[in-house]
Amino acid sequence: MSKRLHHFYEFGPFRLDLNEYLLLQDDEPVPLPPKVFETLMILVERSGRVVSKEEMIETLWPDRYVEESNLTQNIFMLRKALGEGQKSQYIETVPKRGYRFVAPVKEIIEESEDRAAERPVAAREAGPEEKAAARREEAVTTLAVLPMVNESGDPELEYLADGITESIINSLSRLRQVHIIARSVAFSYKGRDADALMVGRELMADAVLVSRVLVQGGVFIIQAEMVEAATGWQVWGGRYNLPPSDIQMAQDVVSARITEGLRLRLTEEERRRLGKHYTVNPEAYQFYLKARYYWNRRSVEGYQKAIEYFQEATRLDPGYALAYSGLADTYVAFDFYGILPPWETSPKAKTAAINALLIDDTLAEAHTSLACVKMMYERDWSNAEREFRRAIEVDPNYAHAHNWHSHFLMAMGRIEESLAESRLALKLDPLNDSINQYLGWHYIHARQFARAISQLEKCLELNPDFFLARVTLGMAYEQNGEFVKAVEEFEKARLIYDSPLLLGFLGHAYAMKGEREAAVEALRELEQASARTYIPPYCIALIYTALGEKQHAFEWFEKAYAAQNEWLNWIKVAPEVDSLRSEPQFGSLLRRLNLVDDQ
Numbered sequence: 149m150s151k152r153l154h155h156f157y158e159f160g161p162f163r164l165d166l167n168e169y170l171l172l173q174d175d176e177p178v179p180l181p182p183k184v185f186e187t188l189m190i191l192v193e194r195s196g197r198v199v200s201k202e203e204m205i206e207t208l209w210p211d212r213y214v215e216e217s218n219l220t221q222n223i224f225m226l227r228k229a230l231g232e233g234q235k236s237q238y239i240e241t242v243p244k245r246g247y248r249f250v251a252p253v254k255e256i257i258e259e260s261e262d263r264a265a266e267r268p269v270a271a272r273e274a275g276p277e278e279k280a281a282a283r284r285e286e287a288v289t290t291l292a293v294l295p296m297v298n299e300s301g302d303p304e305l306e307y308l309a310d311g312i313t314e315s316i317i318n319s320l321s322r323l324r325q326v327h328i329i330a331r332s333v334a335f336s337y338k339g340r341d342a343d344a345l346m347v348g349r350e351l352m353a354d355a356v357l358v359s360r361v362l363v364q365g366g367v368f369i370i371q372a373e374m375v376e377a378a379t380g381w382q383v384w385g386g387r388y389n390l391p392p393s394d395i396q397m398a399q400d401v402v403s404a405r406i407t408e409g410l411r412l413r414l415t416e417e418e419r420r421r422l423g424k425h426y427t428v429n430p431e432a433y434q435f436y437l438k439a440r441y442y443w444n445r446r447s448v449e450g451y452q453k454a455i456e457y458f459q460e461a462t463r464l465d466p467g468y469a470l471a472y473s474g475l476a477d478t479y480v481a482f483d484f485y486g487i488l489p490p491w492e493t494s495p496k497a498k499t500a501a502i503n504a505l506l507i508d509d510t511l512a513e514a515h516t517s518l519a520c521v522k523m524m525y526e527r528d529w530s531n532a533e534r535e536f537r538r539a540i541e542v543d544p545n546y547a548h549a550h551n552w553h554s555h556f557l558m559a560m561g562r563i564e565e566s567l568a569e570s571r572l573a574l575k576l577d578p579l580n581d582s583i584n585q586y587l588g589w590h591y592i593h594a595r596q597f598a599r600a601i602s603q604l605e606k607c608l609e610l611n612p613d614f615f616l617a618r619v620t621l622g623m624a625y626e627q628n629g630e631f632v633k634a635v636e637e638f639e640k641a642r643l644i645y646d647s648p649l650l651l652g653f654l655g656h657a658y659a660m661k662g663e664r665e666a667a668v669e670a671l672r673e674l675e676q677a678s679a680r681t682y683i684p685p686y687c688i689a690l691i692y693t694a695l696g697e698k699q700h701a702f703e704w705f706e707k708a709y710a711a712q713n714e715w716l717n718w719i720k721v722a723p724e725v726d727s728l729r730s731e732p733q734f735g736s737l738l739r740r741l742n743l744v745d746d747q
Contacts, residue, residue: 348377652687
């Protein structure tokens with residue numbers, strides 16, 4: 149019976165879901181580190197009474213000494229997540245004693261979809277320790293793969309440490325018997341002095357993989373150990389001396405030892421996938437790792453280097469499907485910066501995606517790459533959706549397939565489906581910069597501007613230098629009527645990377661703010677530059693739209709259509725063009741974009 153119960157608490161606009169280990173605000177997930185979630189759980193389950201600091205520390209960190217500051221930090225993060233100001237709306241500090249949850253709480257236990265029992269909080273039957281233990285018994289084995297530590301003293305080898313870690317995570321994520329903590333969460337520990345026991349408890353992981361790499365005499369020395377989080381015992385440990393030509397063996401050996409240590413019973417198909425090599429060329433593999441390292445920076449310079457290294461990997465091994473897929477993805481992501489004309493990037497992206505599929509049509513990454521090409525450049529919506537669905541069928545845990553599918557669904561105006569995919573992507577990879585940024589972008593197009601602002605502010609806490617997140621936050625402020633903040637945010641983005649695309653959004657904001665001269669100046673600068681080099685026509689059309697010059701706006705939207713300008717693909721739902729929707733030219737543009745629903 150207990151396995152069928154759905155147990156949660158409600159207070160204010162929040163719902164604390166114990167089964168999913170999730171805090172929701174107005175049905176939207178509120179990201180919380182595991183220990184902060186457990187802190188909230190303790191307070192809510194003891195609602196109305198003072199919980200001493202000693203009791204909370206003993207419950208949160210059993211059999212381990214921690215400073216009181218650890219608890220204080222949890223409370224601080226919790227108050228921030230709940231949106232508390234100077235007045236304690238939810239958590240009261242009782243001087244010299246502890247903390248008390250003061251908001252009214254309702255506990256609900258659902259036994260089925262159509263029957264629920266409600267009772268006062270005081271009637272609880274089990275504490276957080278028992279419930280956590282029950283969850284662990286029912287769950288599959290959970291493993292955290294911490295970022296490999298580069299002890300070589302050579303910062304140029306960071307790509308190798310990060311790349312091997314990511315390869316191990318991706319390889320093990322395809323096994324159904326083990327849950328691998330998402331890359332974005334694991335990499336949040338990069339550069340931190342965190343021991344395996346602490347990480348295991350914070351992430352509710354059964355085991356933690358810790359590894360390091362150094363170089364001696366041209367040989368890579370990799371040391372790895374898997375630690376049982378509950379006891380601190382070493383499940384296994386190993387040291388591997390590998391020449392550069394054998395570095396890919398590190399992924400194979402470590403992955404195999406993990407499955408042995410966790411006593412996983414693999415099928416023949418799982419063993420085949422686990423030992424699958426996408427290249428046998430060691431140089432190509434290292435260039436691929438370098439490309440992924442720079443791709444994960446999500447910056448103009450990062451994408452430029454990623455393209456260079458992916459190309460080198462495919463030159464060294466023309467049968468390297470993953471490298472072709474990565475190259476296609478980089479061109480697509482790069483285009484959002486509006487640097488290269490789409491007629492240059494689209495053929496390269498399509499060729500790379502098709503090459504990846506011709507080599508390996510079981511690769512979810514390759515199907516996602518082709519789907520993005522079909523969506524971004526060709527506006528071939530039906531085949532784009534087919535490829536997205538095929539990617540998700542091949543690998544349901546591939547977060548980027550769900551994230552890009554959400555982009556597609558938004559372009560179609562299928563708002564609720566888009567949100568569901570975006571949430572799933574976030575659940576699979578909760579601290580991923582791009583996925584968090586896209587959720588904010590989703591809220592803008594769903595006309596939920598306050599939520600967009602909140603989401604994007606959280607995203608920028610993860611990565612303050614993420615250019616597209618800054619631009620998107622400026623868009624959200626503008627649509628929310630906060631024009632001064634919008635301009636400030638665009639100016640901050642300009643310090644990260646000054647691009648014509650950004651000037652277009654800035655000019656639009658100036659016009660909406662009433663600063664017509666500044667908007668016209670931005671427009672003049674972009675139009676003059678467009679005579680010399682590629683300027684995304686969409687951003688010029690935006691300024692004309694805000695200035696109320698509709699005819700000129702449509703002229704530039706037509707140029708955007710002819711140039712395959714990718715920003716035009718979401719015009720069906722973009723709020724910045726709402727003033728044009730009643731014009732006949734707008735309906736004509738939607739029809740040619742194949743964005744009008746069939747009658």
